[in-house]
Amino acid sequence: MTKYKAYFFPLKLWTILAATSSQPAAALERLLTPGEFESIRHELQDDLQHLPFNPDKETRNWPERLLGEKLYSDNNLSLQRNQSCATCHQITPAINPETGQPYQAPGFVDADNVEKGTPVSDGSVAGAFGALNAPSAGYASFTPPFHWDQTQKAYVGGQFWNGRASTPAEQAGGPPLNPAEMAMPSKAAVIERLKENAAYRALFWAAYRLNIAGLLSAAETDVAYNAMGKAIAAFERTRSFGPFTSKYDYFLAGRIELTPQERLGLDLFNNKAQCASCHVSAPKKNREGTWTPALFTDYGYDNIGAPRNLDIPGNPEPNKGLGGRPDIAARDPQGLEIGKHKTMSLRNIAITAPYGHNGVFKSLEQITHFYNTRDTLGRVADNRDPGFGIKGWPLPEVPQNVNASSIGNLGLTAQEEAAIVAFLKTLTDGYPIWGRDPRVSSNDPGPYER
8 A cells, every 4th residue: 555645635534544655455355255344344334433643744845736737637738738647547427327427426537438429539639549558646645556465375466457567657657758649759758748838837846846947858757747747646546536435435434334235245245256255345454553444456457358349449459467468478378478468446437438458348247247257147249249248258368367266157146246336336426415324424524534
């Protein structure tokens, strides 16, 4: 976890929300029994009643936060001045294509993908497209730096689907220079765009004591560019990106109960469906006595056996994920990491369609059915087949290292699949507003605050 997650929270938070551990929650050696899960939940609720406030001891670099907020939504940092971070990680709710109304909360993904069902994002240059579905920026700052976990004997953490950026600040520096995304030709070209804005010149000085107005050397350009990424990452640590205000959070805190269908979905998620083996659903008590709410990921990498998505423009070759990185391939002569992509958080999953690293799954119902029946439903040629997900599934786009232990033949009934989907919908933030629950006022600050 990042040790500075609460850095810009506007309200004092309980010690319960502290995220001071530098390591991720360990992958579960086994799934929790219902009794074990309830024991953890009750211990959390007890601590919520008795722990004192923990005043924020971090120095607040407000110029850094303001700079990051402005940078995040600035189209001028793309070649055609038509794309920003917010283009692919929108900070306002997308429109529900079924109702025509805004979703309950921002999903921090590409709203065009959500609203139009497209799998990947347009680039700044006409005709350029990404090859992977844009993951959510929500809760991303909790991800630990990319590293080899000696206990799990696996790679953990990092940003992007293949973890190639170790930290959020490093990730923020990637899209401006990616020809398929913001397409700027160089770091120096980005800094020249920053110089055009008087507010940026002032904020870089106020936040970092960097004067970007003059002629910069190559080394100074690198420093300024890295500071840009650091500022964006600081904005992504603000509470709007990780509010912990879902129905599930209020349930964990003992403020509400789930419906019978949602509770069945949770029990299946934690046991029969084995979802929690990678998407950890229990809050974690840290060594110092603080808690980290459930983030629904172990930050690891897996090949779920997703089929190729022929709807990606240009039909690019399947992405090999973690094992496709040259640095990982050099350490992995047996190819044991090929096809593995990062296990993303499931928070706000109901409002961030489509799903999978290549966006091949159109709905929560479809990807849940895939996890359940990948190996039993039958085969169809590709994702454009009318029988896709009905009569069968195509073969995995990358056949190596497919997870066959906890995906593909779960034996769930249709009613059980529906219950899991109902549970996943409880992970959407903004419950005080969308829940219309008399037990939770519309201006409630959150279940983990006094």
